[in-house]
Amino acid sequence: xxxxxxxxxxxxxxxxxxxxxxxxxxxxxxxxxxxxxxxxxxxxxxxxxxxxxxxxxxxxxxxxxxxxxxxxxxxxxxxxxxxxxxxxxxxxxxxxxxxxxxxxxxxxxxxxxxxxxxxxxxxxxxxxxxxxxxxxxxxxxxxxxxxxxxxxxxxxxxxxxxxxxxxxxxxxxxxxxxxxxxxxx
Numbered sequence: 694x695x696x697x698x699x700x701x702x703x704x705x706x707x708x709x710x711x712x713x714x715x716x717x718x719x720x721x722x723x724x725x726x727x728x729x730x731x732x733x734x735x736x737x738x739x740x741x742x743x744x745x746x747x748x749x750x751x752x753x754x755x756x757x758x759x760x761x762x763x764x765x766x767x768x769x770x771x772x773x774x775x776x777x778x779x780x781x782x783x784x785x786x787x788x789x790x791x792x793x794x795x796x797x798x799x800x801x802x803x804x805x806x807x808x809x810x811x812x813x814x815x816x817x818x819x820x821x822x823x824x825x826x827x828x829x830x831x832x833x834x835x836x837x838x839x840x841x842x843x844x845x846x847x848x849x850x851x852x853x854x855x856x857x858x859x860x861x862x863x864x865x866x867x868x869x870x871x872x873x874x875x876x877x878x
Contacts, residue, residue: 694720704746709733712756717741726752726768740766750774760784772814772830782814814850821853828861831875835864840873850877 694700695717703724707714709732716722722740726748733754738776739761740746746762750770753760759781762768768784775782814830822830827850834848847866857877868875 694718703728704740705729707724711735713737715739716744720744722746724748726750728752729754738762740764783808784814814848814852822850824855824858825860826853827857827877828864831857831861831868832864834873834875835867835871838868838871838873841870845872846873847874847876850875854878 694715699720700716701721701723704714704722704726705724705728709730712771714735715737716739718741720742721744723745724747726746727754728748734756735754736756737759738753738757739759741761741763744764744766746768748768750760750768755776755778757776757779760775760779761781761783763783780798804819820843830850854877867877
């Protein structure tokens with residue numbers, strides 16, 4: 694759904710069999726991620742423009758590969774609640790993603806090594822990520838990338854975050870040898 698459409702309605706009313714939802718333009722899709730049917734099979738969820746999606750990212754389906762929410766959305770949650778198979782992440786606009794609190798052993802981003810998709814982490818709540826959380830995120834990304842890639846790619850960690858520290862230096866160097874550049878704000 695793109696262009697100057699006047700599509701309206703709630704995201705939770707999209708049929709559970711839809712695997713790609715791409716809404717852009719002058720649409721007014723709204724709704725709460727918390728109300729998604731547990732059987733949803735989205736692999737791509739891209740909502741751009743003047744939409745008002747709310748809810749917690751913990752309620753996104755486990756099938757999700759691409760999450761792209763931009764505009765006047767008010768999505769909350771913890772980066773740790775994102776599914777580990779996610780390949781592309783864009784959370785831009787009025788999002789308020791909570792601090793990164795990985796479980797014991799860290800978060801595993803399985804598709805990072807082989808994917809050409811872009812990762813753009815942009816937390817927005819409570820002033821963004823602390824330095825320790827930025828370091829932990831970089832370390833977890835490195836731990837999830839076992840081998841070198843064929844081409845260089847960039848992972849972006851943006852938003853109102855504290856700077857990374859020397860605690861993630863080894864992970865940054867390791868990612869560089871795997872042909873991955875990490876850009877922080």
